[in-house]
Amino acid sequence: xxSLSTFGTFTMARMGVWVAQQSLNVTGNNISNINxxxxxxxxxxxxxxxxxxxxxxxxxxxxxxxxxxVADSVVQMRDQYxxxxxxxxxxxxxxxxxxxxxxxxxxxxxxxxxxGEDGEGVxxxxxxxxxxxxETFSAQGAGKxxxxxxxxxxASTLVEKIRNRANQLDTLMxxxxxxxxxxxxxxxxxxxxIRDLNSSIxxxxxxxxxxxxxxxxxNNLIDDLAEFMHIDVNYEQEDLxxxxxxxxxVIKTAGLPTRTLVDGVYAAQLSIRQVQDKDDNGEPRYxxxxxxxxxxxxxxxxxxxxxxxxxxxxxxSPDQGAVAVTMNPTxxxxxxxSTTGATTFxxxxxxxxxxxxxxxxxxYKETDENGDNYFYFHPYQEPDGNWYIHKHPVSGDASTxxxxxxxxNTSSYTYTQISxxxxxxxxxxxxxxxAYDTADAAQEIANQLATREKQSDRSSxxxxxxxxxxxxxxxxxxxxxxxxxxxxxxxxGALQSTREMLTEKGYYATAQEVENDVNAATKRGIxxxxxxxxxxANTFANMxxxxxxxxDPDHTIYVYEDPNRTLYQYxxxxxxxxxxVYTRKTDSETGDYLLSANAATxxxxxxxxxEIDDHGYYVLQKSAxxxxxxxxxxxxxxxxxxxxTDHISAANISISKSWANGSFRVLSSxxxxxxxxxxxNLNRILVNxxxxxxxxxxxxxxxxxxxxxxxxEEIFFTGSFQELLSSHIAGFLxxxxxxxxxxxxxxxxxxxxxYVQRESVMGVDLNDEAVNMMMYQKxxxxxxxxxxxxxxxxxxxxxxx
Amino acid sequence: xxxPYQEFFDFLDQLGETLDALTEIVKEKTAAVRRDDLMGVxxxxxxxxxxxxxxxxMDAKREKLAAAIGLAGKPLSALPDACPPxxxxxxxxxVDWLQDCYTLYHSAAEVSRTTLEVNLHQIERLIExxxxxxxxxxxxxxxx
Numbered sequence: 047x048x049s050l051s052t053f054g055t056f057t058m059a060r061m062g063v064w065v066a067q068q069s070l071n072v073t074g075n076n077i078s079n080i081n082x083x084x085x086x087x088x089x090x091x092x093x094x095x096x097x098x099x100x101x102x103x104x105x106x107x108x109x110x111x112x113x114x115x116v117a118d119s120v121v122q123m124r125d126q127y128x129x130x131x132x133x134x135x136x137x138x139x140x141x142x143x144x145x146x147x148x149x150x151x152x153x154x155x156x157x158x159x160x161x162g163e164d165g166e167g168v169x170x171x172x173x174x175x176x177x178x179x180x181e182t183f184s185a186q187g188a189g190k191x192x193x194x195x196x197x198x199x200x201a202s203t204l205v206e207k208i209r210n211r212a213n214q215l216d217t218l219m220x221x222x223x224x225x226x227x228x229x230x231x232x233x234x235x236x237x238x239x240i241r242d243l244n245s246s247i248x249x250x251x252x253x254x255x256x257x258x259x260x261x262x263x264x265n266n267l268i269d270d271l272a273e274f275m276h277i278d279v280n281y282e283q284e285d286l287x288x289x290x291x292x293x294x295x296v297i298k299t300a301g302l303p304t305r306t307l308v309d310g311v312y313a314a315q316l317s318i319r320q321v322q323d324k325d326d327n328g329e330p331r332y333x334x335x336x337x338x339x340x341x342x343x344x345x346x347x348x349x350x351x352x353x354x355x356x357x358x359x360x361x362x363s364p365d366q367g368a369v370a371v372t373m374n375p376t377x378x379x380x381x382x383x384s385t386t387g388a389t390t391f392x393x394x395x396x397x398x399x400x401x402x403x404x405x406x407x408x409x410y411k412e413t414d415e416n417g418d419n420y421f422y423f424h425p426y427q428e429p430d431g432n433w434y435i436h437k438h439p440v441s442g443d444a445s446t447x448x449x450x451x452x453x454x455n456t457s458s459y460t461y462t463q464i465s466x467x468x469x470x471x472x473x474x475x476x477x478x479x480x481a482y483d484t485a486d487a488a489q490e491i492a493n494q495l496a497t498r499e500k501q502s503d504r505s506s507x508x509x510x511x512x513x514x515x516x517x518x519x520x521x522x523x524x525x526x527x528x529x530x531x532x533x534x535x536x537x538x539g540a541l542q543s544t545r546e547m548l549t550e551k552g553y554y555a556t557a558q559e560v561e562n563d564v565n566a567a568t569k570r571g572i573x574x575x576x577x578x579x580x581x582x583a584n585t586f587a588n589m590x591x592x593x594x595x596x597x598d599p600d601h602t603i604y605v606y607e608d609p610n611r612t613l614y615q616y617x618x619x620x621x622x623x624x625x626x627v628y629t630r631k632t633d634s635e636t637g638d639y640l641l642s643a644n645a646a647t648x649x650x651x652x653x654x655x656x657e658i659d660d661h662g663y664y665v666l667q668k669s670a671x672x673x674x675x676x677x678x679x680x681x682x683x684x685x686x687x688x689x690x691t692d693h694i695s696a697a698n699i700s701i702s703k704s705w706a707n708g709s710f711r712v713l714s715s716x717x718x719x720x721x722x723x724x725x726x727n728l729n730r731i732l733v734n735x736x737x738x739x740x741x742x743x744x745x746x747x748x749x750x751x752x753x754x755x756x757x758x759e760e761i762f763f764t765g766s767f768q769e770l771l772s773s774h775i776a777g778f779l780x781x782x783x784x785x786x787x788x789x790x791x792x793x794x795x796x797x798x799x800x801y802v803q804r805e806s807v808m809g810v811d812l813n814d815e816a817v818n819m820m821m822y823q824k825x826x827x828x829x830x831x832x833x834x835x836x837x838x839x840x841x842x843x844x845x846x847x
Numbered sequence: 848x849x850x851p852y853q854e855f856f857d858f859l860d861q862l863g864e865t866l867d868a869l870t871e872i873v874k875e876k877t878a879a880v881r882r883d884d885l886m887g888v889x890x891x892x893x894x895x896x897x898x899x900x901x902x903x904x905m906d907a908k909r910e911k912l913a914a915a916i917g918l919a920g921k922p923l924s925a926l927p928d929a930c931p932p933x934x935x936x937x938x939x940x941x942v943d944w945l946q947d948c949y950t951l952y953h954s955a956a957e958v959s960r961t962t963l964e965v966n967l968h969q970i971e972r973l974i975e976x977x978x979x980x981x982x983x984x985x986x987x988x989x990x991x
Binding site for chain 1: 881922924925927928932935936939942943946947950951954955957958961962964965968969972
């Protein structure tokens with residue numbers, strides 16, 4: 047500015063007043079937002095006004111002075127480094143916090159420590175009581191109804207407690223699932239709000255404004271998001287043209303591979319995929335306890351949508367172009383003994399179909415009661431000129447198709463009747479796109495194509511297919527990328543921890559789950575505890591049921607029938623309902639009933655006394671009505687109103703109907719001619735079963751089949767039922783809790799420290815602001831005084847000269 | 848003849864104990880950083896270096912022992928599958944325990960590293976804010 051300017055200094059003073067006022071405004075803003083969560087302290091940046099170029103009347107001896115101060119910008123005081131570290135720690139805290147929360151909820155159900163009497167656990171106490179009752183039973187009560195009743199009551203208490211635990215675990219699973227769904231909704235809401243704020247910030251910046259409030263709000267949301275998953279936040283520059291750039295926020299997942307969650311005004315959304323598995327007939331599958339079986343057994347696959355703006359417009363087109371389709375034949379075969387009905391083919395078809403059959407183990411291998419039988423399918427042209435497929439039996443090495451061909455008996459065969467279908471699949475290689483005459487034809491094929499494709503990083507790409515006309519009047523199928531199904535270990539944070547609590551099975555992990563996550567067998571969530579409890583209940587019930595069946599090698603028992611008191615031989619079997627059925631044995635030649643050939647045994651008891659009747663036959667003093675007691679029966683079933691013993695689990699274990707109504711008793715002895723006071727079986731139940739060591743493996747209960755079949759069938763524990771409960775159920779839970787607690791404590795302390803350091807940068811300090819306020823107030827006063835002085839000077843100059 | 852599986856189990860026991868010792872040192876280092884005890888940090892780092900040398904030796908031994916039981920190049924979680932059936936339960940227990948040891952060590956080490964880095968960052972900012980901090984005002988120069 048020229049030193050000869052008349053009003054230039056007036057302007058300078060005015061600028062000083064204005065700048066001081068702006069600075070006071072910023073200070074005031076800081077003070078009024080001191081308690082606002084996430085508010086970043088603002089600071090005004092000042093700059094000099096410096097005119098360039100030569101003044102018209104400038105003297106070469108004159109000194110150039112700048113023309114005053116101007117408020118250049120208002121900036122937020124933040125340390126990006128601390129922001130990054132805070133968010134990293136937040137994800138660790140979120141992960142451990144969610145995990146510990148889940149474990150603590152499990153502990154309210156599983157943790158037995160000190161919840162029963164005398165410091166014992168509840169189920170443990172029930173086990174102890176059962177053991178005590180059978181000790182008493184064995185010592186004093188063999189054969190007596192009263193003791194059987196007491197023992198039954200103790201068993202009933204135990205199974206009721208196990209069922210309660212199972213039901214509580216189911217309830218917890220349901221509640222945690224709802225919590226997980228809410229977490230995903232929360233994440234989606236955060237992503238949407240960040241997207242909307244990005245849009246608002248961008249608009250403000252385009253118009254030259256400074257959206258500091260929105261930036262603060264966005265930072266708070268990013269901090270919240272960091273607790274759910276580990277994220278990587280970057281600020282890029284978006285070129286608006288003419289060299290004008292604005293900031294663009296990009297948020298990606300921090301793991302490998304990286305997934306983009308937010309890119310400027312576009313954001314993705316998460317969803318949970320739960321698909322119920324179907325059986326071979328296409329019917330939905332359920333577990334025995336009624337829960338739906340989910341595909342891949344995990345049931346909580348997380349899918350990430352493509353990036354969309356607020357109007358759901360996609361950031362990039364999902365269309366990956368037209369695809370080539372190949373039709374693969376699928377065959378179903380029947381076997382015939384004559385050509386009537388046998389399918390005829392062309393030579394090419396016959397060879398192709400035979401090749402398919404010879405490579406399908408479910409077709410070339412058949413299993414019957416004698417074992418596995420192998421076959422070879424041979425295309426053959428008969429004299430009628432038609433080609434048929436002959437099915438030859440194979441004897442010898444059947445390990446490969448070539449071996450089966452070599453070892454097939456070509457002189458013995460049956461005809462096959464084949465129905466051939468075709469399924470569509472994407473062609474591999476650089477095949478030109480397949481064109482169809484009509485849109486309907488193309489759509490029919492498109493409906494058959496796979497919508498998910500496994501990727502090398504164990505995620506799955508999600509596709510859909512649409513039909514579009516090509517330039518030649520034909521129709522092509524286009525593949526669209528609709529999203530990604532994340533792999534099992536991609537996320538890290540509260541979301542992943544909750545998901546693991548809902549899905550991890552520990553030793554019961556399936557082969558697919560171990561393939562997706564090498565550590566799956568050592569991660570334990572609610573399913574692990576459910577399945578462990580199932581194994582305990584199932585093994586306990588089956589062992590006791592087996593122990594309560596008479597173990598005569600040929601299943602013969604000896605009863606007499608009133609009033610003849612003739613001793614016959616009987617076979618015993620179990621019907622579909624688990625009831626014992628008695629069938630009198632007959633001579634295979636004469637058809638006569640077989641009489642007992644039991645050696646004489648004399649009993650002293652007045653109740654059970656062997657006699658020799660007039661015919662020289664030995665009899666036992668047990669009537670047909672009492673036969674049920676002598677042969678034992680099912681003690682535990684999967685339904686208290688029945689005697690069924692299949693698929694007994696923790697959720698359904700019950701006292702059997704027959705035991706409950708007294709039709710069965712606990713078998714005191716397995717000797718068919720035992721006295722009523724003998725207790726060899728009670729001792730066996732006590733020593734070998736209730737107190738004895740058993741080998742537990744993940745498949746032994748037979749409850750997890752198909753896709754849910756555990757990969758391992760190795761013994762994971764050898765010990766008693768109570769030891770299984772204390773070590774591998776409650777013990778593991780306690781251990782996992784301890785580790786999670788320690789890790790959470792470490793991460794939480796670190797997070798607090800970083801928070802304090804971050805606040806020291808971005809937080810408002812009243813002392814600082816008070817000093818600034820005084821300083822700017824003085825500046826304001828000085829600028830005003832300067833203006834007054836210039837006013838007097840000008841007045842002198844204009845009016846006084 | 849020595850049982851290669853028992854040797855490996857004994858080695859894993861030793862490794863777990865070493866990890867536990869390392870975890871304690873790391874916690875001590877974090878505490879020293881928080882109370883601005885440079886000498887304490889230095890002492891802990893020396894102990895860490897000593898244990899690192901031990902771990903290096905142990906790593907060589909691990910490779911040899913793992914190869915002897917067919918576990919070369921495979922993760923620790925594959926140990927139970929590599930053992931004979933009668934040793935698998937024991938192997939599983941050791942794997943679980945060692946993984947827990949590592950989880951605790953990892954969380955403590957992460958906290959220690961973050962604490963150190965954040966404090967170093969703070970020091971750098973302070974140095975930058977110093978009036979005589981010019982182009983040479985960095986921590987590297989102070990150390991030199």
